[in-house]
Amino acid sequence: MAKNSVSNRSAEREWNSEAYHRLSSPQVSWGKKVLSRLKLKGNERVLxxxxxxxxxxxxxxxALPRGRVVAIDLSQNMLSTARAHLAQEFGSRLHLLACDLLRLPFRRVFHAVVSTAAFHWVLDHDQLFRNLHDVLLPGGCLEAQxxxxxxxxxxxxxxxALATTSAFANYFAGFREPWLFEDAEDAAQRLRxxxxxxxxxxxxxxxxxxxxAAHYNEFVRNIVLRRHLENIPEPAERDQFMAILTQQAARDDPPFLLDYWRLNLRGRAA
Ligand SMILES: C[S@@+](CC[C@H](N)C(=O)[O-])C[C@H]1O[C@@H](n2cnc3c(N)ncnc32)[C@H](O)[C@@H]1O
Known part of the structure:
Protein backbone atom coordinates (compact mmCIF):
# COMPACT_ATOMS: atom_id res chain seq x y z
CA MET A 1 0.00 0.00 0.00
CA ALA A 2 2.69 2.46 1.07
CA LYS A 3 4.82 1.41 -1.90
CA ASN A 4 1.92 1.97 -4.30
CA SER A 5 1.11 5.38 -3.00
CA VAL A 6 4.76 6.43 -3.26
CA SER A 7 5.04 5.20 -6.84
CA ASN A 8 1.69 6.84 -7.74
CA ARG A 9 2.93 10.12 -6.37
CA SER A 10 6.10 9.91 -8.42
CA ALA A 11 4.10 8.97 -11.57
CA GLU A 12 1.87 12.01 -10.96
CA ARG A 13 4.79 14.38 -11.13
CA GLU A 14 6.38 12.84 -14.22
CA TRP A 15 6.03 13.96 -17.81
CA ASN A 16 7.04 12.54 -21.19
CA SER A 17 9.72 15.20 -21.49
CA GLU A 18 10.81 14.16 -24.98
CA ALA A 19 7.23 14.74 -26.20
CA TYR A 20 6.91 18.03 -24.29
CA HIS A 21 10.19 19.30 -25.73
CA ARG A 22 9.01 18.49 -29.25
CA LEU A 23 5.37 19.59 -28.95
CA SER A 24 5.44 22.66 -26.69
CA SER A 25 5.70 25.39 -29.34
CA PRO A 26 2.41 27.02 -28.13
CA GLN A 27 3.80 27.23 -24.57
CA VAL A 28 7.13 28.54 -25.88
CA SER A 29 5.53 31.31 -27.91
CA TRP A 30 3.35 32.42 -24.97
CA GLY A 31 6.38 32.20 -22.68
CA LYS A 32 8.58 34.37 -24.90
CA LYS A 33 6.05 37.19 -24.53
CA VAL A 34 6.15 36.79 -20.75
CA LEU A 35 9.97 36.95 -20.74
CA SER A 36 9.89 40.08 -22.90
CA ARG A 37 8.00 41.87 -20.09
CA LEU A 38 10.85 41.32 -17.61
CA LYS A 39 12.99 44.41 -17.21
CA LEU A 40 16.52 43.05 -16.75
CA LYS A 41 19.92 44.72 -16.53
CA GLY A 42 21.63 41.43 -17.36
CA ASN A 43 23.31 40.64 -14.05
CA GLU A 44 20.35 39.49 -11.94
CA ARG A 45 19.61 36.22 -10.14
CA VAL A 46 16.33 34.85 -11.48
CA LEU A 47 14.22 31.85 -10.47
CA ALA A 63 18.97 37.92 -21.53
CA LEU A 64 21.25 37.57 -18.47
CA PRO A 65 24.82 37.54 -19.82
CA ARG A 66 26.25 38.33 -16.36
CA GLY A 67 23.44 36.82 -14.34
CA ARG A 68 22.35 33.44 -13.03
CA VAL A 69 19.22 31.32 -13.22
CA VAL A 70 17.99 28.74 -10.78
CA ALA A 71 15.53 26.59 -12.74
CA ILE A 72 13.37 24.28 -10.67
CA ASP A 73 10.91 21.58 -11.54
CA LEU A 74 9.16 18.68 -9.83
CA SER A 75 9.73 16.28 -12.74
CA GLN A 76 13.05 14.47 -13.01
CA ASN A 77 12.33 13.72 -16.69
CA MET A 78 11.87 17.41 -17.45
CA LEU A 79 15.08 18.28 -15.59
CA SER A 80 17.08 15.56 -17.39
CA THR A 81 16.00 16.89 -20.78
CA ALA A 82 16.76 20.45 -19.67
CA ARG A 83 20.19 19.39 -18.39
CA ALA A 84 21.00 17.58 -21.64
CA HIS A 85 20.54 20.64 -23.79
CA LEU A 86 21.45 23.50 -21.42
CA ALA A 87 24.20 22.43 -19.02
CA GLN A 88 27.10 22.62 -21.44
CA GLU A 89 26.12 25.94 -22.98
CA PHE A 90 25.38 27.82 -19.77
CA GLY A 91 27.69 26.11 -17.25
CA SER A 92 27.70 27.60 -13.77
CA ARG A 93 25.25 30.39 -14.69
CA LEU A 94 22.48 27.78 -14.56
CA HIS A 95 21.51 25.65 -11.58
CA LEU A 96 18.83 23.00 -12.24
CA LEU A 97 17.08 21.75 -9.15
CA ALA A 98 14.39 19.13 -8.42
CA CYS A 99 12.09 21.00 -6.11
CA ASP A 100 8.41 21.52 -5.31
CA LEU A 101 7.12 25.08 -5.69
CA LEU A 102 5.22 24.48 -2.47
CA ARG A 103 8.52 23.85 -0.60
CA LEU A 104 11.08 26.34 -1.82
CA PRO A 105 14.44 26.23 -0.01
CA PHE A 106 15.32 29.93 -0.61
CA ARG A 107 14.65 33.16 1.21
CA ARG A 108 15.20 36.68 -0.17
CA VAL A 109 17.61 35.52 -2.86
CA PHE A 110 16.20 36.45 -6.27
CA HIS A 111 15.80 39.72 -8.14
CA ALA A 112 12.98 38.17 -10.17
CA VAL A 113 10.80 35.09 -10.44
CA VAL A 114 9.52 34.05 -13.84
CA SER A 115 7.12 31.22 -14.53
CA THR A 116 5.22 30.05 -17.59
CA ALA A 117 2.54 27.39 -18.00
CA ALA A 118 3.19 25.91 -14.56
CA PHE A 119 1.13 27.48 -11.76
CA HIS A 120 -2.20 25.89 -12.79
CA TRP A 121 -0.64 22.50 -11.94
CA VAL A 122 -0.20 23.71 -8.34
CA LEU A 123 -3.49 23.56 -6.45
CA ASP A 124 -2.59 25.69 -3.41
CA HIS A 125 -2.05 29.20 -4.79
CA ASP A 126 -2.04 30.83 -1.35
CA GLN A 127 1.00 28.81 -0.33
CA LEU A 128 2.55 29.12 -3.80
CA PHE A 129 2.34 32.91 -3.87
CA ARG A 130 3.62 33.22 -0.27
CA ASN A 131 6.63 31.09 -1.21
CA LEU A 132 7.33 33.12 -4.34
CA HIS A 133 7.09 36.34 -2.37
CA ASP A 134 9.51 35.06 0.24
CA VAL A 135 12.22 33.96 -2.24
CA LEU A 136 12.34 37.47 -3.74
CA LEU A 137 14.56 40.27 -2.52
CA PRO A 138 12.54 43.31 -1.38
CA GLY A 139 11.47 45.08 -4.57
CA GLY A 140 12.01 41.94 -6.67
CA CYS A 141 9.42 41.16 -9.30
CA LEU A 142 7.20 38.26 -10.27
CA GLU A 143 6.37 37.95 -13.97
CA ALA A 144 4.31 34.87 -14.71
CA GLN A 145 1.59 33.29 -16.80
CA ALA A 161 -18.29 13.57 -19.73
CA LEU A 162 -16.34 10.68 -21.28
CA ALA A 163 -14.92 9.76 -17.88
CA THR A 164 -18.44 9.19 -16.57
CA THR A 165 -19.45 6.78 -19.37
CA SER A 166 -19.71 3.07 -18.52
CA ALA A 167 -16.47 2.24 -20.39
CA PHE A 168 -14.38 4.52 -18.16
CA ALA A 169 -16.32 5.42 -15.01
CA ASN A 170 -14.63 2.76 -12.86
CA TYR A 171 -11.23 4.26 -13.58
CA PHE A 172 -12.26 7.77 -12.65
CA ALA A 173 -14.00 7.13 -9.33
CA GLY A 174 -12.77 9.87 -7.00
CA PHE A 175 -10.69 11.55 -9.73
CA ARG A 176 -10.25 15.29 -9.40
CA GLU A 177 -8.96 17.51 -12.16
CA PRO A 178 -5.29 18.28 -11.57
CA TRP A 179 -5.54 22.02 -12.29
CA LEU A 180 -6.52 25.30 -10.70
CA PHE A 181 -7.67 27.82 -13.32
CA GLU A 182 -8.17 31.02 -11.35
CA ASP A 183 -9.77 34.18 -12.62
CA ALA A 184 -7.85 37.46 -12.66
CA GLU A 185 -9.55 39.03 -9.62
CA ASP A 186 -9.06 36.01 -7.35
CA ALA A 187 -5.42 35.71 -8.39
CA ALA A 188 -4.80 39.41 -7.72
CA GLN A 189 -6.30 39.13 -4.25
CA ARG A 190 -4.20 36.06 -3.44
CA LEU A 191 -1.03 37.83 -4.64
CA ARG A 192 -1.81 40.82 -2.39
CA ALA A 213 -5.74 14.47 -35.75
CA ALA A 214 -2.34 12.92 -35.03
CA HIS A 215 -0.94 16.20 -33.68
CA TYR A 216 -4.06 16.84 -31.56
CA ASN A 217 -4.00 13.30 -30.16
CA GLU A 218 -0.32 13.40 -29.25
CA PHE A 219 -0.46 16.92 -27.79
CA VAL A 220 -3.54 16.29 -25.65
CA ARG A 221 -2.36 12.86 -24.50
CA ASN A 222 1.11 14.02 -23.42
CA ILE A 223 0.47 17.54 -22.21
CA VAL A 224 -3.14 18.40 -21.40
CA LEU A 225 -4.70 15.13 -20.20
CA ARG A 226 -1.59 13.25 -19.05
CA ARG A 227 -2.97 12.94 -15.51
CA HIS A 228 -6.40 11.80 -16.73
CA LEU A 229 -4.86 9.03 -18.81
CA GLU A 230 -2.83 7.71 -15.85
CA ASN A 231 -6.14 6.46 -14.46
CA ILE A 232 -6.74 4.10 -17.37
CA PRO A 233 -4.53 1.02 -16.93
CA GLU A 234 -4.81 -0.61 -20.37
CA PRO A 235 -3.01 1.08 -23.29
CA ALA A 236 -5.81 0.05 -25.70
CA GLU A 237 -8.38 1.77 -23.50
CA ARG A 238 -6.23 4.88 -23.22
CA ASP A 239 -6.06 4.90 -27.03
CA GLN A 240 -9.85 4.57 -27.14
CA PHE A 241 -10.32 7.50 -24.72
CA MET A 242 -8.06 9.67 -26.88
CA ALA A 243 -9.62 8.46 -30.15
CA ILE A 244 -13.09 9.60 -29.00
CA LEU A 245 -11.83 13.04 -27.95
CA THR A 246 -9.89 13.40 -31.20
CA GLN A 247 -12.99 12.50 -33.27
CA GLN A 248 -14.99 15.12 -31.38
CA ALA A 249 -12.30 17.74 -32.04
CA ALA A 250 -12.24 16.81 -35.74
CA ARG A 251 -15.91 17.88 -36.01
CA ASP A 252 -15.27 21.34 -34.52
CA ASP A 253 -15.00 24.48 -36.62
CA PRO A 254 -12.10 24.97 -36.95
CA PRO A 255 -11.06 21.40 -36.24
CA PHE A 256 -8.50 20.59 -33.55
CA LEU A 257 -8.87 23.91 -31.71
CA LEU A 258 -7.80 24.13 -28.07
CA ASP A 259 -9.59 27.03 -26.37
CA TYR A 260 -6.65 28.10 -24.24
CA TRP A 261 -6.91 31.08 -21.88
CA ARG A 262 -3.82 32.48 -20.17
CA LEU A 263 -3.72 34.26 -16.82
CA ASN A 264 -0.97 36.93 -16.60
CA LEU A 265 0.40 37.62 -13.14
CA ARG A 266 2.70 40.43 -12.09
CA GLY A 267 3.71 41.82 -8.71
CA ARG A 268 6.58 43.21 -6.68
CA ALA A 269 7.79 41.90 -3.32
CA ALA A 270 7.23 44.42 -0.55
C1 LIG B 1 3.57 22.73 -18.97
S1 LIG B 1 5.11 22.61 -18.19
C2 LIG B 1 5.79 24.24 -18.48
C3 LIG B 1 7.29 24.21 -18.64
C4 LIG B 1 7.91 25.53 -19.11
N1 LIG B 1 7.82 26.55 -18.09
C5 LIG B 1 7.26 25.98 -20.38
O1 LIG B 1 6.57 27.04 -20.36
O2 LIG B 1 7.41 25.30 -21.41
C6 LIG B 1 4.68 22.71 -16.46
C7 LIG B 1 5.85 22.36 -15.58
O3 LIG B 1 5.53 22.69 -14.22
C8 LIG B 1 6.10 21.70 -13.41
N2 LIG B 1 5.44 21.67 -12.11
C9 LIG B 1 4.12 21.36 -11.86
N3 LIG B 1 3.89 21.43 -10.55
C10 LIG B 1 5.06 21.76 -9.95
C11 LIG B 1 5.45 21.96 -8.61
N4 LIG B 1 4.56 21.82 -7.59
N5 LIG B 1 6.72 22.29 -8.33
C12 LIG B 1 7.62 22.43 -9.35
N6 LIG B 1 7.31 22.25 -10.65
C13 LIG B 1 6.04 21.93 -10.95
C14 LIG B 1 5.88 20.42 -14.20
O4 LIG B 1 6.69 19.36 -13.75
C15 LIG B 1 6.18 20.88 -15.61
O5 LIG B 1 7.53 20.69 -15.95
Whole structure:
Protein backbone atom coordinates (compact mmCIF):
# COMPACT_ATOMS: atom_id res chain seq x y z
CA MET A 1 0.00 0.00 0.00
CA ALA A 2 2.69 2.46 1.07
CA LYS A 3 4.82 1.41 -1.90
CA ASN A 4 1.92 1.97 -4.30
CA SER A 5 1.11 5.38 -3.00
CA VAL A 6 4.76 6.43 -3.26
CA SER A 7 5.04 5.20 -6.84
CA ASN A 8 1.69 6.84 -7.74
CA ARG A 9 2.93 10.12 -6.37
CA SER A 10 6.10 9.91 -8.42
CA ALA A 11 4.10 8.97 -11.57
CA GLU A 12 1.87 12.01 -10.96
CA ARG A 13 4.79 14.38 -11.13
CA GLU A 14 6.38 12.84 -14.22
CA TRP A 15 6.03 13.96 -17.81
CA ASN A 16 7.04 12.54 -21.19
CA SER A 17 9.72 15.20 -21.49
CA GLU A 18 10.81 14.16 -24.98
CA ALA A 19 7.23 14.74 -26.20
CA TYR A 20 6.91 18.03 -24.29
CA HIS A 21 10.19 19.30 -25.73
CA ARG A 22 9.01 18.49 -29.25
CA LEU A 23 5.37 19.59 -28.95
CA SER A 24 5.44 22.66 -26.69
CA SER A 25 5.70 25.39 -29.34
CA PRO A 26 2.41 27.02 -28.13
CA GLN A 27 3.80 27.23 -24.57
CA VAL A 28 7.13 28.54 -25.88
CA SER A 29 5.53 31.31 -27.91
CA TRP A 30 3.35 32.42 -24.97
CA GLY A 31 6.38 32.20 -22.68
CA LYS A 32 8.58 34.37 -24.90
CA LYS A 33 6.05 37.19 -24.53
CA VAL A 34 6.15 36.79 -20.75
CA LEU A 35 9.97 36.95 -20.74
CA SER A 36 9.89 40.08 -22.90
CA ARG A 37 8.00 41.87 -20.09
CA LEU A 38 10.85 41.32 -17.61
CA LYS A 39 12.99 44.41 -17.21
CA LEU A 40 16.52 43.05 -16.75
CA LYS A 41 19.92 44.72 -16.53
CA GLY A 42 21.63 41.43 -17.36
CA ASN A 43 23.31 40.64 -14.05
CA GLU A 44 20.35 39.49 -11.94
CA ARG A 45 19.61 36.22 -10.14
CA VAL A 46 16.33 34.85 -11.48
CA LEU A 47 14.22 31.85 -10.47
CA UNK A 48 12.49 29.94 -13.32
CA UNK A 49 9.62 28.31 -11.43
CA UNK A 50 8.51 25.13 -13.23
CA UNK A 51 11.11 25.22 -16.01
CA UNK A 52 10.06 22.06 -17.87
CA UNK A 53 12.62 21.09 -20.51
CA UNK A 54 14.24 24.52 -20.35
CA UNK A 55 13.43 25.95 -23.78
CA UNK A 56 12.44 29.23 -22.13
CA UNK A 57 15.18 28.96 -19.49
CA UNK A 58 17.66 29.22 -22.36
CA UNK A 59 15.96 32.41 -23.59
CA UNK A 60 16.10 33.80 -20.07
CA UNK A 61 19.83 33.04 -19.77
CA UNK A 62 20.48 34.77 -23.08
CA ALA A 63 18.97 37.92 -21.53
CA LEU A 64 21.25 37.57 -18.47
CA PRO A 65 24.82 37.54 -19.82
CA ARG A 66 26.25 38.33 -16.36
CA GLY A 67 23.44 36.82 -14.34
CA ARG A 68 22.35 33.44 -13.03
CA VAL A 69 19.22 31.32 -13.22
CA VAL A 70 17.99 28.74 -10.78
CA ALA A 71 15.53 26.59 -12.74
CA ILE A 72 13.37 24.28 -10.67
CA ASP A 73 10.91 21.58 -11.54
CA LEU A 74 9.16 18.68 -9.83
CA SER A 75 9.73 16.28 -12.74
CA GLN A 76 13.05 14.47 -13.01
CA ASN A 77 12.33 13.72 -16.69
CA MET A 78 11.87 17.41 -17.45
CA LEU A 79 15.08 18.28 -15.59
CA SER A 80 17.08 15.56 -17.39
CA THR A 81 16.00 16.89 -20.78
CA ALA A 82 16.76 20.45 -19.67
CA ARG A 83 20.19 19.39 -18.39
CA ALA A 84 21.00 17.58 -21.64
CA HIS A 85 20.54 20.64 -23.79
CA LEU A 86 21.45 23.50 -21.42
CA ALA A 87 24.20 22.43 -19.02
CA GLN A 88 27.10 22.62 -21.44
CA GLU A 89 26.12 25.94 -22.98
CA PHE A 90 25.38 27.82 -19.77
CA GLY A 91 27.69 26.11 -17.25
CA SER A 92 27.70 27.60 -13.77
CA ARG A 93 25.25 30.39 -14.69
CA LEU A 94 22.48 27.78 -14.56
CA HIS A 95 21.51 25.65 -11.58
CA LEU A 96 18.83 23.00 -12.24
CA LEU A 97 17.08 21.75 -9.15
CA ALA A 98 14.39 19.13 -8.42
CA CYS A 99 12.09 21.00 -6.11
CA ASP A 100 8.41 21.52 -5.31
CA LEU A 101 7.12 25.08 -5.69
CA LEU A 102 5.22 24.48 -2.47
CA ARG A 103 8.52 23.85 -0.60
CA LEU A 104 11.08 26.34 -1.82
CA PRO A 105 14.44 26.23 -0.01
CA PHE A 106 15.32 29.93 -0.61
CA ARG A 107 14.65 33.16 1.21
CA ARG A 108 15.20 36.68 -0.17
CA VAL A 109 17.61 35.52 -2.86
CA PHE A 110 16.20 36.45 -6.27
CA HIS A 111 15.80 39.72 -8.14
CA ALA A 112 12.98 38.17 -10.17
CA VAL A 113 10.80 35.09 -10.44
CA VAL A 114 9.52 34.05 -13.84
CA SER A 115 7.12 31.22 -14.53
CA THR A 116 5.22 30.05 -17.59
CA ALA A 117 2.54 27.39 -18.00
CA ALA A 118 3.19 25.91 -14.56
CA PHE A 119 1.13 27.48 -11.76
CA HIS A 120 -2.20 25.89 -12.79
CA TRP A 121 -0.64 22.50 -11.94
CA VAL A 122 -0.20 23.71 -8.34
CA LEU A 123 -3.49 23.56 -6.45
CA ASP A 124 -2.59 25.69 -3.41
CA HIS A 125 -2.05 29.20 -4.79
CA ASP A 126 -2.04 30.83 -1.35
CA GLN A 127 1.00 28.81 -0.33
CA LEU A 128 2.55 29.12 -3.80
CA PHE A 129 2.34 32.91 -3.87
CA ARG A 130 3.62 33.22 -0.27
CA ASN A 131 6.63 31.09 -1.21
CA LEU A 132 7.33 33.12 -4.34
CA HIS A 133 7.09 36.34 -2.37
CA ASP A 134 9.51 35.06 0.24
CA VAL A 135 12.22 33.96 -2.24
CA LEU A 136 12.34 37.47 -3.74
CA LEU A 137 14.56 40.27 -2.52
CA PRO A 138 12.54 43.31 -1.38
CA GLY A 139 11.47 45.08 -4.57
CA GLY A 140 12.01 41.94 -6.67
CA CYS A 141 9.42 41.16 -9.30
CA LEU A 142 7.20 38.26 -10.27
CA GLU A 143 6.37 37.95 -13.97
CA ALA A 144 4.31 34.87 -14.71
CA GLN A 145 1.59 33.29 -16.80
CA UNK A 146 -0.43 30.12 -16.42
CA UNK A 147 -3.76 28.71 -17.51
CA UNK A 148 -6.73 30.56 -16.04
CA UNK A 149 -10.45 31.34 -16.28
CA UNK A 150 -12.27 29.19 -18.85
CA UNK A 151 -9.02 27.55 -20.01
CA UNK A 152 -9.67 24.54 -22.32
CA UNK A 153 -13.32 24.48 -21.19
CA UNK A 154 -14.51 22.53 -24.20
CA UNK A 155 -11.94 19.76 -23.82
CA UNK A 156 -12.48 19.64 -20.05
CA UNK A 157 -16.21 19.20 -20.51
CA UNK A 158 -15.71 16.45 -23.08
CA UNK A 159 -13.08 14.59 -21.03
CA UNK A 160 -15.20 14.81 -17.88
CA ALA A 161 -18.29 13.57 -19.73
CA LEU A 162 -16.34 10.68 -21.28
CA ALA A 163 -14.92 9.76 -17.88
CA THR A 164 -18.44 9.19 -16.57
CA THR A 165 -19.45 6.78 -19.37
CA SER A 166 -19.71 3.07 -18.52
CA ALA A 167 -16.47 2.24 -20.39
CA PHE A 168 -14.38 4.52 -18.16
CA ALA A 169 -16.32 5.42 -15.01
CA ASN A 170 -14.63 2.76 -12.86
CA TYR A 171 -11.23 4.26 -13.58
CA PHE A 172 -12.26 7.77 -12.65
CA ALA A 173 -14.00 7.13 -9.33
CA GLY A 174 -12.77 9.87 -7.00
CA PHE A 175 -10.69 11.55 -9.73
CA ARG A 176 -10.25 15.29 -9.40
CA GLU A 177 -8.96 17.51 -12.16
CA PRO A 178 -5.29 18.28 -11.57
CA TRP A 179 -5.54 22.02 -12.29
CA LEU A 180 -6.52 25.30 -10.70
CA PHE A 181 -7.67 27.82 -13.32
CA GLU A 182 -8.17 31.02 -11.35
CA ASP A 183 -9.77 34.18 -12.62
CA ALA A 184 -7.85 37.46 -12.66
CA GLU A 185 -9.55 39.03 -9.62
CA ASP A 186 -9.06 36.01 -7.35
CA ALA A 187 -5.42 35.71 -8.39
CA ALA A 188 -4.80 39.41 -7.72
CA GLN A 189 -6.30 39.13 -4.25
CA ARG A 190 -4.20 36.06 -3.44
CA LEU A 191 -1.03 37.83 -4.64
CA ARG A 192 -1.81 40.82 -2.39
CA UNK A 193 -2.56 38.50 0.53
CA UNK A 194 0.87 36.92 -0.02
CA UNK A 195 2.52 40.33 0.36
CA UNK A 196 2.91 41.43 -3.27
CA UNK A 197 2.38 45.08 -4.20
CA UNK A 198 1.82 46.73 -7.61
CA UNK A 199 -0.18 43.65 -8.55
CA UNK A 200 -1.51 43.35 -12.10
CA UNK A 201 -3.42 40.35 -13.41
CA UNK A 202 -5.32 39.74 -16.63
CA UNK A 203 -6.85 36.95 -18.64
CA UNK A 204 -6.23 36.60 -22.36
CA UNK A 205 -7.60 34.20 -24.92
CA UNK A 206 -4.95 32.10 -26.66
CA UNK A 207 -6.88 29.80 -29.03
CA UNK A 208 -4.53 27.26 -30.55
CA UNK A 209 -5.27 25.14 -33.63
CA UNK A 210 -3.24 21.96 -33.94
CA UNK A 211 -2.27 20.62 -37.36
CA UNK A 212 -4.32 17.43 -37.66
CA ALA A 213 -5.74 14.47 -35.75
CA ALA A 214 -2.34 12.92 -35.03
CA HIS A 215 -0.94 16.20 -33.68
CA TYR A 216 -4.06 16.84 -31.56
CA ASN A 217 -4.00 13.30 -30.16
CA GLU A 218 -0.32 13.40 -29.25
CA PHE A 219 -0.46 16.92 -27.79
CA VAL A 220 -3.54 16.29 -25.65
CA ARG A 221 -2.36 12.86 -24.50
CA ASN A 222 1.11 14.02 -23.42
CA ILE A 223 0.47 17.54 -22.21
CA VAL A 224 -3.14 18.40 -21.40
CA LEU A 225 -4.70 15.13 -20.20
CA ARG A 226 -1.59 13.25 -19.05
CA ARG A 227 -2.97 12.94 -15.51
CA HIS A 228 -6.40 11.80 -16.73
CA LEU A 229 -4.86 9.03 -18.81
CA GLU A 230 -2.83 7.71 -15.85
CA ASN A 231 -6.14 6.46 -14.46
CA ILE A 232 -6.74 4.10 -17.37
CA PRO A 233 -4.53 1.02 -16.93
CA GLU A 234 -4.81 -0.61 -20.37
CA PRO A 235 -3.01 1.08 -23.29
CA ALA A 236 -5.81 0.05 -25.70
CA GLU A 237 -8.38 1.77 -23.50
CA ARG A 238 -6.23 4.88 -23.22
CA ASP A 239 -6.06 4.90 -27.03
CA GLN A 240 -9.85 4.57 -27.14
CA PHE A 241 -10.32 7.50 -24.72
CA MET A 242 -8.06 9.67 -26.88
CA ALA A 243 -9.62 8.46 -30.15
CA ILE A 244 -13.09 9.60 -29.00
CA LEU A 245 -11.83 13.04 -27.95
CA THR A 246 -9.89 13.40 -31.20
CA GLN A 247 -12.99 12.50 -33.27
CA GLN A 248 -14.99 15.12 -31.38
CA ALA A 249 -12.30 17.74 -32.04
CA ALA A 250 -12.24 16.81 -35.74
CA ARG A 251 -15.91 17.88 -36.01
CA ASP A 252 -15.27 21.34 -34.52
CA ASP A 253 -15.00 24.48 -36.62
CA PRO A 254 -12.10 24.97 -36.95
CA PRO A 255 -11.06 21.40 -36.24
CA PHE A 256 -8.50 20.59 -33.55
CA LEU A 257 -8.87 23.91 -31.71
CA LEU A 258 -7.80 24.13 -28.07
CA ASP A 259 -9.59 27.03 -26.37
CA TYR A 260 -6.65 28.10 -24.24
CA TRP A 261 -6.91 31.08 -21.88
CA ARG A 262 -3.82 32.48 -20.17
CA LEU A 263 -3.72 34.26 -16.82
CA ASN A 264 -0.97 36.93 -16.60
CA LEU A 265 0.40 37.62 -13.14
CA ARG A 266 2.70 40.43 -12.09
CA GLY A 267 3.71 41.82 -8.71
CA ARG A 268 6.58 43.21 -6.68
CA ALA A 269 7.79 41.90 -3.32
CA ALA A 270 7.23 44.42 -0.55
C1 LIG B 1 3.57 22.73 -18.97
S1 LIG B 1 5.11 22.61 -18.19
C2 LIG B 1 5.79 24.24 -18.48
C3 LIG B 1 7.29 24.21 -18.64
C4 LIG B 1 7.91 25.53 -19.11
N1 LIG B 1 7.82 26.55 -18.09
C5 LIG B 1 7.26 25.98 -20.38
O1 LIG B 1 6.57 27.04 -20.36
O2 LIG B 1 7.41 25.30 -21.41
C6 LIG B 1 4.68 22.71 -16.46
C7 LIG B 1 5.85 22.36 -15.58
O3 LIG B 1 5.53 22.69 -14.22
C8 LIG B 1 6.10 21.70 -13.41
N2 LIG B 1 5.44 21.67 -12.11
C9 LIG B 1 4.12 21.36 -11.86
N3 LIG B 1 3.89 21.43 -10.55
C10 LIG B 1 5.06 21.76 -9.95
C11 LIG B 1 5.45 21.96 -8.61
N4 LIG B 1 4.56 21.82 -7.59
N5 LIG B 1 6.72 22.29 -8.33
C12 LIG B 1 7.62 22.43 -9.35
N6 LIG B 1 7.31 22.25 -10.65
C13 LIG B 1 6.04 21.93 -10.95
C14 LIG B 1 5.88 20.42 -14.20
O4 LIG B 1 6.69 19.36 -13.75
C15 LIG B 1 6.18 20.88 -15.61
O5 LIG B 1 7.53 20.69 -15.95
Missing amino acids: DAGCGTGLLTAELLE CGGGPNIARLRDRAN NAGFVDVETSLEAAPTVLDD
